[in-house]
Amino acid sequence: xxxxxxRDRLYAVIMAGGRGERFWPLxxxxxxxxxxxxxxxxxLFRMTVERVLRGLPPGRVWVVVGSxxxxxxxxxxxxxxxxxxxxxxxxxxxxxxxxxxALVLERTYGPDVxxxxxxxxxxxxxxxxxxxxxxVGLEVLADEPDREVVFxxxxxxxxxxxxxxxxxDPLRPDVYQVRAFHEKPDAATAQRYLVQGDFYWNAGIFLWxxxxxxxxxxxxxxxxxxxxxxCVRRWGHPGFPYALETAYEQIRPISxxxxxxxxxxxxxxxxxxxxxxxxxxxxxxxxxxVETDGESNRVWGPATLxxxxxxxxxNTSGWVAVVGLEDVVVxxxxxxxxxxKKGRGAxxxxxxxxxxxxxxxx
Numbered sequence: 001x002x003x004x005x006x007r008d009r010l011y012a013v014i015m016a017g018g019r020g021e022r023f024w025p026l027x028x029x030x031x032x033x034x035x036x037x038x039x040x041x042x043x044l045f046r047m048t049v050e051r052v053l054r055g056l057p058p059g060r061v062w063v064v065v066g067s068x069x070x071x072x073x074x075x076x077x078x079x080x081x082x083x084x085x086x087x088x089x090x091x092x093x094x095x096x097x098x099x100x101x102a103l104v105l106e107r108t109y110g111p112d113v114x115x116x117x118x119x120x121x122x123x124x125x126x127x128x129x130x131x132x133x134x135x136v137g138l139e140v141l142a143d144e145p146d147r148e149v150v151f152x153x154x155x156x157x158x159x160x161x162x163x164x165x166x167x168x169d170p171l172r173p174d175v176y177q178v179r180a181f182h183e184k185p186d187a188a189t190a191q192r193y194l195v196q197g198d199f200y201w202n203a204g205i206f207l208w209x210x211x212x213x214x215x216x217x218x219x220x221x222x223x224x225x226x227x228x229x230x231c232v233r234r235w236g237h238p239g240f241p242y243a244l245e246t247a248y249e250q251i252r253p254i255s256x257x258x259x260x261x262x263x264x265x266x267x268x269x270x271x272x273x274x275x276x277x278x279x280x281x282x283x284x285x286x287x288x289x290v291e292t293d294g295e296s297n298r299v300w301g302p303a304t305l306x307x308x309x310x311x312x313x314x315n316t317s318g319w320v321a322v323v324g325l326e327d328v329v330v331x332x333x334x335x336x337x338x339x340x341k342k343g344r345g346a347x348x349x350x351x352x353x354x355x356x357x358x359x360x361x362x
Contacts, residue, residue, distance in 0.1 A: 006114070006139065006142055007056065007138065009114050010060065010114045010115075010116060010134075010138065011062060011105055011114070011115055011116070012052045012060065012062065012116045012118065013062045013064060013098070013101045013116065013118075014045075014049065014061065014063045014064070014118060014119075015064050015094060015097055015120060016032075016034055016035075016045060016064065016065040016066075016073060016120045017064065017065065017091060017097060018032055018033065018034065018119075019032055019033075020032040020033025020036070020121070021348060021349045021353075022281040022282070022346070022348045022349055023348075024348055024352050024355075024360065025331055025332075025334070025337070025359070026038075026331060026333050028361060029360055029361050030068065030361055030362055031072075032069065032121075034048075034120045035069065035072045035076060038300065038301075039285070039300060039314070043076060044120060044121045044122070044123065044279065045073075045076055046076045046077065047123075047124075048119075048120040049061070049076070049077045049080070049120075051124060054127045054130075054131060055130075055134065058079040061079075061084065062084045062085075062086060062105070063077065063084065063086065064086045064088060064098075064101050065085060065087065065088065066088050067087040067088065067089055070085060070087055086100060086101055088248065089241070089244055089245040089248050090248050090249070092248055092253045093253040093254055093255050093256075094255045095224060095255060095258075096251050096254075098206075098213065098217075098256050099224055100228055100232070100244075101117075102115060102210050102214050103214065103229060103232040104235060106210050106214060107232060107235055109210075110210075111209070111211030111214065112145070112209060113210050114138060114141060114208070114209055115206075115207070115208055115209070115213065116206070116207050117205065117206040117256075118204075119205070119278075121278070122203070122204070122276060122277065122278050122279065123275075123276070123277045123278075123288060124276050126274060126275075129273040130274045133270055133271075133272050134207065137151070137207040137270045140172075140270070141207065141208070145209045147212075147266050147268055148206065148208045148213070148264055148267045148268070149206065149207040149208065149269075149270055150178065150205070150207075150267060150268075151205040151207075151269065151270050151271075152165045152167070152176075152202065152203065152272060153200055153201040153272045154200060154271065154272070155194050155199065155200065155201055158187060158191040158193070158194045159190055160184055160185060160187055161280055162184065162201045162202065163183055163184060163201075163202040163257070164181070164185065164193055164199045164201060165180075165181060165182075165199065165200045165201075165269050166179045166180045166181075167179060167200065167269050168198075174271040174273075175271075176268065176271075177267075177268060178268060178269050181202065181257065181261060181262050200269065200271070201276070204278070213260075216260050216264050220259060220263050220264070221254070221259045221260065223250070223251075223252070224251050224252070224254075224259075227247045227250050227251060228247055228251075231243045231244055231246075231247040281345030282312055282329045282340070282348075283329070283342055283343070283345050285298060293305070296309060296310045297309065297310065297311045297312075297313065298312050299313045300313070300314045300315065301313075301315035301316055302315055302319045302320065303315050303320040303321070303322065304320075304321045305321075305322045305323075306323045307323060307324045308322045309326045309327075310326055311325060311327070311329070311330065312328075312331075312342075313329075313330045313331075314330070314332070314333070315331075315333075316332065316333045317334070318332070320332050327341065327343075329342060329345075334362070
């Protein structure tokens with residue numbers, strides 16, 4: 001099949017950064033959300049790796065991760081060769097991570113291979129639908145190699161926690177010219193997007209030719225590009241880790257969305273043929289296919305609920321009892337307890353920064 005032939009030029013880069021502050025206390029700085037086990041049959045990171053391996057061999061899968069989390073990658077993705085785990089010395093957002101990975105891929109395979117970039121903390125089903133969507137993007141790049149491909153999910157609700165892609169006329173089935181990217185809207189704007197019909201959720205997944213994204217990085221983020229280009233010339237040499245740390249200290253943190261995509265032309269969107277959720281906070285668990293009891297409670301771990309309705313309860317040790325509560329999140333993990341009214345998940349990020357260091361760093 002033509003799409004399978006195109007996959008022979010494809011390399012996947014899994015971005016395993018982030019802090020997962022909105023999943024405290026189960027997620028901490030030392031154990032970010034993607035690596036948390038127990039909520040699902042496997043961690044979100046492991047599910048991402050398995051989904052990628054459905055379409056590519058391990059030799060064409062790369063991971064970008066902070067150096068503090070290298071052992072988690074090795075434990076949860078033993079199939080990925082250690083030489084293909086790129087360690088970031090410090091967090092500098094997605095533009096730096098993508099530039100680093102693209103420069104290494106160019107050095108290793110040349111500028112004309114395709115690069116699939118995807119987060120590791122999203123819930124996506126089924127894997128076959130995911131790869132069917134990627135194959136459509138590969139067909140676009142085979143015809144027009146200087147395009148950039150993003151993936152959009154048809155909205156099912158007026159969501160204020162997601163970014164949106166506004167599209168123009170279709171270029172081919174399920175493929176649209178991107179008119180604009182829009183950041184997280186307020187409730188009224190999100191409702192308008194839903195009704196208008198030409199807005200899609202931005203799944204945060206990218207596909208492009210390596211040489212093309214490097215051209216865009218050089219044009220729109222020249223300082224980041226230059227410092228990493230010089231550094232990657234020393235790839236494989238003993239002094240490379242120190243050179244990389246020195247380079248990262250000079251980089252201004254910025255996302256690939258702000259730094260490049262919102263300024264680029266020629267972007268197309270492929271409509272997702274899969275179910276998607278970014279599982280951004282505790283309340284997102286309600287949208288996933290999770291079993292509930294007779295009162296719409298979702299429970300993980302040892303717990304007793306009496307006269308409780310529509311609650312999320314997560315417990316990793318001991319026993320938790322919930323009595324007479326409705327629409328709350330209760331999480332107990334390693335002596336840390338969260339009790340939160342539903343709808344307040346967005347406040348967790350600021351809360352975590354007010355907590356004692358020992359409660360968020362372990």
